Amino acid sequence: MTAITTTTSTVTTTATTTTTTTVPPGAGPPPLGAPPRRPLTSALPAVVCQNGGTYDSIKCLCLPDFYGPLCEFSSDSVTIDSPVEGTIVANVELVVTVTNFNYTEELQDPLSQAYEDFVRHFRQEMAKIYGSVPGYEGVKILRIGPATSSRQGARVRRASVSLPAGTGLEVEHEVIFRTIASPNLTEEFQEKTEKLVQKLQETAESQGDCKHDLSVVCLVVSSSPVVKNMTESPSLDALCQQRAPIGYQDYYYALNMSNAIRCVTKCTANTPITLDCYHGQCHVTRAGPQCFCWDESLYWYTGTQCSGRISKVATGLGLVATVLLISCIVFVVLLVKRRKEWRRNASSSIGDSWYENDGGIWTSPDGFLFTNNGASAGGSLRSFTPSLDLVNTDMPMHIARPSLRPPP
Incomplete structure (x- = not known):
């Protein structure tokens, strides 16, 4: 019998909405010699x-x-229908080899799409294998690396060894259980571990040739796949991380609320770890809980928690008023300074060289008119010499004696 192997490939296409607008009727043909009109197309x-x-x-x-x-x-919280008292969480670490997925560097980045797709697929398929074991909650991937040729049951750590891509995957994962505290926990843990190993080996043996079947995880299981024996977890956070969406698990914590387990985040209101967003709202993103401020088009915010805000409108009006006030002050100062300089220059030119004015005529501030005949006659303004030829020096001058008069 010849086995037929098929390889499934997925092609992802992105839809594009196209809106076409043609020239409306009645617009008439284009002018002679002009290029023909084309439909207006906008791609959204x-x-x-x-x-x-x-x-x-x-x-x-x-x-x-x-x-x-x-x-x-x-969502900022998840409720688990399990009482807090008596509930414990246990985990055991195992390692398997997946042969129908090739190793790539993207699988080292928890934020990459390839990593999230594989984690989602691995969790779904492992739930089919481990789900029949009582108390099973889920799996958590601890490490993804390129597969090795032989493990012999030993745990292999790769710190700086670089292996080529396309060699299959080695997936070290943690299996999480929820159970009730009892005096026989050690025996219960041992029994659950043996059932897990049995389920893995039975699945690997029954899969056959599945290296090209991407709908499953094609497993190769060593004789001793247990890396770390089952132990009790110190907190109930592992339950919440299993119930949380993929890519957001690290932001959920178990909280005792009315003797019931509630998985909360820093965005959950009224908890000891609530993130206070003063003028905003908290949302759980892939980067963790973050504050998104209200009305960012109207306000500037200080800090990552929207703790202080400044109005953009008020700041703009204040800035305009400040500029106008400063402009007015500068204008008044320049005007006063210019006026003082004008007065100083006018006083200097009038008091010291009035006789140099064109025309030889000067009017004093008191209203008296002074005439420089020498200048009017064509004399030099720079060499002014008073003429006393017309002054009768023999004429006596009588000056009345000053007398005191009583005020009226």
Whole structure:
């Protein structure tokens, strides 16, 4: 019998909405010699919704755990129907080799799309394998690396070794269980670990040739895949990280609320870890809880928590008023200075060289008219010499004696 191997490839296309507007009727043909009219075309790229959301040509329709214009925000809390008292979380670390996915450097970046897609697929497929073990909650990937040729049950750490891409994957993961505290926890942990290993080996043996089947995780399991034995977790946070959406797990914490486990984030209101966004709202993003300030078109905000805001309108009006006030002050100062200089220059030119004025006529501030005949007759203004030829020096001058008069 010849085995037929098929390789499934997925082609992703991006839809584009095109709107075409033609020349309206009655506009007439183009002028003679002019190039023909072409339809006006505007291409609008389709909205890309995040986290599994779909676009209905109006808005993004988000999955239950997400919201926002592009489904970019995760819900701020998750409720678990389990009492706090008596509930414990246990985890065991195992390692498997996945042969139908090739190793790439993108799988080292938890924020990359390739990493998130693989984690989502791995969790779904491992739930089918581990899900029948009582108390199973989920898996958490601890490390993804290129596969090795032989492990012999030993744990291999790669710190600086660089192996080529395309060699399959070695996935070290943590299996998380929820159980009730009891005196026989050690025996229960051992029993659950043995069941996990049994499930892995049975799945690997039953898969056959699945190296080209991307709908499953094609496993190769060593004789001893356990890296770390099952132990009790010090907190219930692992439960919340399993219930949280992929890519947001690290931002959820377990909180005891009315003797029930509630998974909260820093965006959950009225908790000890609530992030206070003074003039904004907290949203859980892929980068963590962040404050989004209100009315950013009207205000400037200080700090990452929108703690202080400054009105852009008030600042603009104040700036305009300040500029006008400074301009008026400068104008008045320049005007006063110019007026003083004008008076000083006018007084100097009138008092010291009045006789140099053209025409030889000068009017004093008291209203008296002085005439320089020498200048009028064509004499030199720079060599002024008074003429006494017409003065009768023999004529006696009588000056009345001054007398005191009583005031009226």
